[in-house]
Amino acid sequence: SQQGEEDPQALSIQEGENATMNCSYKTSINNLQWYRQNSGRGLVHLILIRSNEREKHSGRLRVTLxxxxxxxxxxxxxxxxxxxxxxxxxxxAGSDYKLSFGAGTTVTVRA
Amino acid sequence: GAGVSQSPRYKVAKRGQDVALRCDPISGHVSLFWYQQALGQGPEFLTYFQNEAQLDKSGLPSDRFFAERPEGSVSTLKIQRTQQEDSAVYLCASSSLGHRVDNEQFFGPGTRLTVL
Incomplete structure (x- = not known):
């Protein structure tokens, strides 16, 4: 079963615009991570935010918790x-090693 | 240095065939994970190795699924008597430390398995 749910399921924006997606989860956590997956490629780690942090930045990415x-x-x-x-x-999800993923948000950036 | 590699990248099997999926983790990485990703879904945990020890296999869907990492490096995920519901992308990930969930996991490109 999946711990997180992303919202929206899909998002289409124009190049230069900002994209915002949300994740809700069910159980207590030590940290939350965001990954990106391009078509036909593996998952790439973007950013990790710990449970005692409220906001984190990395380049053009901003994560809140x-x-x-x-x-x-x-x-x-x-x-x-x-x-x-x-x-x-x-x-x-309280594990020392296991990650529980949501179903993902598909983002399309139009040129 | 090379990242995590998986082979084959694509596998088509007839229902009832056995398949073996290979994962080469990043050299020296202690932890190795297998995940299953169904179409349109996020990855779901299958099993976890720390060196050659399989510490958690709670996510394996049935006893037709078997994973091994005999020398603590390369791992193989074997699926016996494949069924159509086994069709998915199988992802392997490795990380440099043991029980530390905030230790980044590096993912391979996956093996897309299609069972006809």
Missing amino acids: DTSKKSSSLLITASRAADTASYFCATD
């Missing part, structure tokens, strides 16, 4: 065609 609402958001600013991919949140 609200543990009281069991939710996280990923913002991609100034999107590019190369950002077209599926984005997944993953939590540890």
